[in-house]
Amino acid sequence: MRAIAVIxxxxxxxxxxxxxxxxxxxxxxxxxxxxxxxxxxALGAGRTRPPAVPVDxxxxxxxxxxxxxxLAEQQARGLAHCYTDVASVKVLPERTALSLAPDPSSYxxxxxxxxxxxxxxxxxxxxxxxxxxxxxxxxPFTSPTALRRARELAVLCGAVPVVTQSASHDxxxxxxxxxxxxxxxxxxxxxxxxxxxxxxxxxxxLRDVTRIAAGDPGLWGDILQANAPAVAGVVREVxxxxxxxxxxxxxxxxPDAGQRAGAMRTMVDLLxxxxxxxxxxxxxxxxxxxxxxxxxxxxxxxxxxxxELPRLLSGAVRAGADAERVTVExxxxxxxxxxxxxxxxxxxxxxxxxxxxxxxxxxxxSVYAEAYEEGPVRPAVRT
Amino acid sequence: MRAIAVIxxxxxxxxxxxxxxxxxxxxxxxxxxxxxxxxxxALGAGRTRPPAVPVDxxxxxxxxxxxxxxLAEQQARGLAHCYTDVASVKVLPERTALSLAPDPSSYxxxxxxxxxxxxxxxxxxxxxxxxxxxxxxxxPFTSPTALRRARELAVLCGAVPVVTQSASHDxxxxxxxxxxxxxxxxxxxxxxxxxxxxxxxxxxxLRDVTRIAAGDPGLWGDILQANAPAVAGVVREVxxxxxxxxxxxxxxxxPDAGQRAGAMRTMVDLLxxxxxxxxxxxxxxxxxxxxxxxxxxxxxxxxxxxxELPRLLSGAVRAGADAERVTVExxxxxxxxxxxxxxxxxxxxxxxxxxxxxxxxxxxxSVYAEAYEEGPVRPAVRT
Numbered sequence: 001m002r003a004i005a006v007i008x009x010x011x012x013x014x015x016x017x018x019x020x021x022x023x024x025x026x027x028x029x030x031x032x033x034x035x036x037x038x039x040x041x042a043l044g045a046g047r048t049r050p051p052a053v054p055v056d057x058x059x060x061x062x063x064x065x066x067x068x069x070x071l072a073e074q075q076a077r078g079l080a081h082c083y084t085d086v087a088s089v090k091v092l093p094e095r096t097a098l099s100l101a102p103d104p105s106s107y108x109x110x111x112x113x114x115x116x117x118x119x120x121x122x123x124x125x126x127x128x129x130x131x132x133x134x135x136x137x138x139x140p141f142t143s144p145t146a147l148r149r150a151r152e153l154a155v156l157c158g159a160v161p162v163v164t165q166s167a168s169h170d171x172x173x174x175x176x177x178x179x180x181x182x183x184x185x186x187x188x189x190x191x192x193x194x195x196x197x198x199x200x201x202x203x204x205x206l207r208d209v210t211r212i213a214a215g216d217p218g219l220w221g222d223i224l225q226a227n228a229p230a231v232a233g234v235v236r237e238v239x240x241x242x243x244x245x246x247x248x249x250x251x252x253x254x255p256d257a258g259q260r261a262g263a264m265r266t267m268v269d270l271l272x273x274x275x276x277x278x279x280x281x282x283x284x285x286x287x288x289x290x291x292x293x294x295x296x297x298x299x300x301x302x303x304x305x306x307x308e309l310p311r312l313l314s315g316a317v318r319a320g321a322d323a324e325r326v327t328v329e330x331x332x333x334x335x336x337x338x339x340x341x342x343x344x345x346x347x348x349x350x351x352x353x354x355x356x357x358x359x360x361x362x363x364x365x366s367v368y369a370e371a372y373e374e375g376p377v378r379p380a381v382r383t
Numbered sequence: 384m385r386a387i388a389v390i391x392x393x394x395x396x397x398x399x400x401x402x403x404x405x406x407x408x409x410x411x412x413x414x415x416x417x418x419x420x421x422x423x424x425a426l427g428a429g430r431t432r433p434p435a436v437p438v439d440x441x442x443x444x445x446x447x448x449x450x451x452x453x454l455a456e457q458q459a460r461g462l463a464h465c466y467t468d469v470a471s472v473k474v475l476p477e478r479t480a481l482s483l484a485p486d487p488s489s490y491x492x493x494x495x496x497x498x499x500x501x502x503x504x505x506x507x508x509x510x511x512x513x514x515x516x517x518x519x520x521x522x523p524f525t526s527p528t529a530l531r532r533a534r535e536l537a538v539l540c541g542a543v544p545v546v547t548q549s550a551s552h553d554x555x556x557x558x559x560x561x562x563x564x565x566x567x568x569x570x571x572x573x574x575x576x577x578x579x580x581x582x583x584x585x586x587x588x589l590r591d592v593t594r595i596a597a598g599d600p601g602l603w604g605d606i607l608q609a610n611a612p613a614v615a616g617v618v619r620e621v622x623x624x625x626x627x628x629x630x631x632x633x634x635x636x637x638p639d640a641g642q643r644a645g646a647m648r649t650m651v652d653l654l655x656x657x658x659x660x661x662x663x664x665x666x667x668x669x670x671x672x673x674x675x676x677x678x679x680x681x682x683x684x685x686x687x688x689x690x691e692l693p694r695l696l697s698g699a700v701r702a703g704a705d706a707e708r709v710t711v712e713x714x715x716x717x718x719x720x721x722x723x724x725x726x727x728x729x730x731x732x733x734x735x736x737x738x739x740x741x742x743x744x745x746x747x748x749s750v751y752a753e754a755y756e757e758g759p760v761r762p763a764v765r766t
Contacts (some may be wrong), residue, residue, distance in 0.1 A: 035719075039711045042685070042692040042719060113586045122696075122709055133584055162583060172581035175573060180592040182628065183566050185657030186621050190558060192660045193620075198555035200545060201516055202664040203496045205595040209563040212588040214661055217654035224650055225635050225643075232632035237576075238569050239625050245565065246622050249615035252608050267607055271600035274568030277575045278597055281585040302425070309425040313505075326505055328422045336418075336425060 001025055001152050003055040005079055007070060008032075009040035011116060012086045013061025014124035017045035019157040022126050028055060040121040054078050057149045059110075060085040063219055064226040068096020075102045082143075084110040084150040088173060089226040090137045090166035098139060108146045109137035109166055111173075112159055117214040130158035137166040174230035181212050181220060182235065188213035241270060296347035297364040298340045300354055301331055312338060312359060319353035320346050339364075384408055384535050386438040388462055390453060391415075392423035394499060395469045396444025397507035400428035402540040405509050411438060423504040437461050440532045442493075443468040446602055447609040451479020458485045465526075467493040467533040471556060472609040473520045473549035481522060491529045492520035492549055494556070495542055500597040510541070517542035520549040557613035564595050564603060565618065571596035624653060679730035680747040681723045683737055684714055695721060695742060702736035703729050722747075 003026040006017045010031075017027045017040060027046030031037040034048075041048045058080035060070050064087040071083055071093075083106055087093055090109040097107045114132045116123050134154035138147050147163075154161040164172075188210040191199060224231055244266055251263035298321075302308045309328075317323050325341035342350055347363045354361035386409040389400045393414075400410045400423060410429030414420040420431045441463035443453050447470040454466055454476075466489055470476055473492040480490045495517045499506050517537035521530050530546075537544040547555075571593040574582060607614055627649055634646035681704075685691045692711075700706050708724035725733055730746045737744035 035711065035713050038687045038713075038719065039692065041689060042687040044689045044693060047689075113584055115586070115588070118707065122711065132586070135584065164580075168578070168580075169584070171578050172584045175577045175581050176585045176589050179573070180570055180589045182653075183570050184588075184592055185654050186624050186628075187563055187566050188658070188660035189624065189653060189656035190562070190617060190620060190660065191663055192656060194558045194617075195551070195554050197547075197551075198558050199663040201496050201518065201552070201555045202559045203498070203515070205498070205567075206559050206563045207664060208591040208594050209567055210657070210661060210664070211591050213654075213657035215654075217651050217658060220654050221647060221651040224632075225647060228632050228635035232629065232636070234573060234577075235625070235629055235632060237573060239622075239629050241569050241572065242618070242622050242625060245569075246615065246618055249607075249611050249618060252611035253615070264604060264608060268600050268604040270565075270572060271568050271596075271598075271603050273572035273575060274593070274596035275571070275600060277571035277573065278593060280574055280582040281590060281593070304421045304425040306424060306427040306430075309422070310427060324501060328418065328505065330418050330421075336421065 001056045001149060001156070003028070003051060004153065005030070005051060005055045005058040006040075006046065006061060007058065007074065008061035009036045009045065009121050010061060011119050011121070011123045012112065012114075012128075013059065014040040014043065014045050014121040015114075015126065015128040016059055016061065016086065016112075016153070016157060018043065018124055018126035019129065020153065021046055023156050025156070026055075036121055040124070043121060043124065045121070045124070051079070055080045057082045057084065057153060059153070060087075063087065063222045064089045064092055065222050067093035068100050071097055071107055072100040072102065075106070081106065082146040082149045083107045084136075084146070084153070086110055086112055087226075088177065088223045090135070090169045092226040094137065094139050094166045098141065104139060104141040105143040106146050107139075108142045108150045109135075109139070109169075110150050110154070111135040111137075111169065112154065112157070113177075114159075115215075117211060119216050119219070127158070129154070132159050133162045134159035135169050136161055136163045137169050138163065139166070170227050171230045171233075174227055174234050178224055178227055178231045179234045179238065181215065182224070182231070183238070184210050184213040245270060295344040296342050298342060298347055298350050298354070298361055299364055300338045300340070300359050300361040302336050302338055302359070304334055304336045309336070309338070312354075315354060315357050315359070316340055316350065319350050321350055384439045384532060384539070386411070386434060387536065388413070388434060388438045388441040389423075389429065389444055390441060390457065391444035392419045392428065392504050393444060394502050394504070394506045395495065395497075395511075396442065397423040397426065397428050397504040398497075398509065398511040399442055399444065399469065399495075399536070399540060401426065401507055401509035402512065403536065404429055406539050408539070409438075419504055423507070426504060426507065428504070428507070434462070438463045440465045440467065440536060442536070443470075446470065446605045447472045447475055448605050450476035451483050454480055454490060455483040455485065458489070464489065465529040465532045466490045467519075467529070467536070469493055469495055470609075471560065471606045473518070473552045475609040477520065477522050477549045481524065487522060487524040488526040489529050490522075491525045491533045492518075492522070492552075493533050493537070494518040494520075494552065495537070495540070496560075497542075498598075500594060502599050502602070512537070513541035515542050516545045518552050519544055519546045520552050521546065522549070553610050554613045554616075557610055557617050561607055561610055561614045562617045562621065564598065565607070565614070566621070567593050567596040628653060678727040679725050681725060681730055681733050681737070681744055682747055683721045683723070683742050683744040685719050685721055685742070687717055687719045692719070692721070695737075698737060698740050698742070699723055699733065702733050704733055 005028040006013045028051045029037045029046045037048045067085045112134045114128045151161045248263035248266040251259040321340045327339045329337045331337035388411040389396045411434045412420045412429045424431045450468045497511045497515045534544045631646035631649040634642040704723045710722045712720045714720040
């Protein structure tokens with residue numbers, strides 16, 4: 001790929017342009033706001049004059065509701081041989097492309113799963129997409145060339161292309177992106193009307209839950225409208241859970257002991273389901289930290305004197321152990337047994353490093369065999 | 384303060400003990416699970432044998448529903464001269480202290496606003512409380528000595544003591560901690576039942592929104608039960624907003640254009656209220672990045688050639704500018720005007736540093752005067 005055009009030099013468009021420019025691709029920038037395009041150019045994202053001949057691929061980095069019209073307009077002008085977009089919903093752009101665009105075969109929907117709370121070219125980063133999924137949603141009419149070029153762009157940006165259907169994509173992101181955004185906004189909206197001084201007690205938890213609510217309301221309104229049916233499905237389930245929760249909270253402070261016990265079960269059940277739901281999105285994979293995903297264990301005997309444990313833990317972390325996958329067990333008077341959960345490929349190296357530092361360390365059987373006997377591994381020390 | 388006792392060596396208790404030990408305080412540790420106390424001791428948090436004479440302050444680091452009983456038991460034994468706790472709710476412990484404890488005057492409620500998703504002594508950090516608010520909630524019976532010692536402990540841990548009433552505290556944390564936890568759990572709970580493969584598209588936003596849902600469901604059930612009335616009040620408001628949202632999402636994909644427009648207003652209004660609610664909890668204070676909180680501006684003229692802007696921005700960040708408070712404006716053909724929002728104390732230094740690097744930089748009037756004339760400052764470049 002030698003030349004691309006980026007239409008819309010906001011956060012995503014400028015980041016794509018920066019990444020492509022760094023890999024030697026010639027990038028032509030444009031934006032309905034000329035200052036935004038000039039700013040992107042001054043950042044080194046490309047040039048602001050239009051291409052003299054059609055480019056290999058045009059990237060439409062405009063809001064979801066604008067993709068179809070911009071695609072039709074640029075295809076009529078002959079801007080590029082192939083076209084893709086970066087909008088957060090895919091059914092609506094596909095539908096408008098099929099109905100409006102002169103050549104639906106040269107278009108493939110795209111959506112890099114990356115973003116920031118900030119918008120505009122100054123927030124752009126060439127590294128924004130590194131290691132992130134980049135959905136590609138070919139329609140039944142998309143040509144192999146269009147799909148290949150969009151895939152090439154994703155790889156060039158360091159992303160991982162994931163080919164799927166537009167409807168599956170929209171259903172998935174309703175769950176993983178659009179509803180989380182709405183819940184963050186619902187929580188943040190409550191902070192204005194709270195009791196005076198309440199936000200003195202705001203901690204990192206509240207900041208994390210509400211961070212994405214800072215996104216541009218206009219753009220997000222557009223995204224949510226375009227994906228309203230899928231979003232409504234998930235929101236309805238959240239609403240049903242929340243209705244049960246309201247009833248449970250009322251009973252919890254009520255006079256009936258039986259109702260209180262039932263309400264407590266409802267609430268702990270929700271909290272349990274939340275913990276279970278996290279397993280699929282945690283870096284450690286199913287089961288999360290301490291779960292059986294790591295495969296191997298290294299066990300070390302230590303005296304329970306002050307200072308021994310920090311010395312062991314810092315040595316183990318230096319040797320590659322994960323500080324979050326450590327459990328301690330009793331090993332008789334004056335002795336503790338410390339167990340590190342590690343990836344199988346690391347177990348030998350960790351054991352050797354600890355023995356070299358004078359620790360009594362040894363590898364253990366795969367956790368899979370043990371889990372079968374004793375159930376899922378849980379931190380041994382809880383209070 | 385020379386000696387304290389910590390009852391309950393989980394995350395918070397062990398972190399308090401580590402911080403106090405580092406400041407030379409003698410710490411006596413205990414836990415209903417002796418292994419947890421021995422682990423904390425091996426981490427250097429203190430000693431596991433009981434004190435021979437009453438200590439200055441006992442810290443009850445047990446779940447909210449246990450504070451009253453543990454307080455009564457330890458006062459009867461004469462463990463300490465003064466007592467505090469670290470539970471996340473304050474009305475219930477205060478009420479049980481007043482009704483059960485032999486000496487309510489020696490007790491003051493406490494709550495350090497810090498935590499992690501991990502629990503147990505191995506997750507403890509001496510630095511956990513640094514810069515965090517630490518609520519202290521004296522009852523009408525609390526003695527000045529008890530309040531002074533609890534305050535001393537908070538300061539010794541690097542926290543900021545905030546004296547308030549137990550009821551105000553519980554109302555505030557319902558909003559800033561307990562309801563955020565429930566919303567994180569509601570979102571995370573949906574991830575188990577989602578369409579197959581949906582979590583392939585999980586990004587940082589979803590991880591942030593759901594992070595705190597990993598907390599121990601047993602402990603959180605206890606916290607939510609203890610603060611059920613205040614939590615129910617906030618949850619009911621969220622529920623009302625969510626009901627409106629469900630109706631709006633349904634109309635958005637419906638046939639009536641008038642209803643669609645009304646639904647869009649409902650949704651964008653919620654998103655706008657979310658953005659407004661964040662202003663109070665952002666590091667930049669009211670208005671957030673780009674807002675008028677910083678006070679001064681430095682303006683720099685640059686050619687809009689590729690590379691000029693990154694060179695200026697990196698130089699400015701090295702000189703102390705905030706990369707998030709930059710706007711770009713048109714300054715005629717071939718020229719851009721870059722404006723940095725900075726704290727008044729930094730404006731002179733930033734201007735001098737940029738001029739020394741050869742830039743055409745100058746300070747501007749205080750933003751307060753200008754804001755009066757032109758309204759709140761907003762990023763000039765948006766797409």
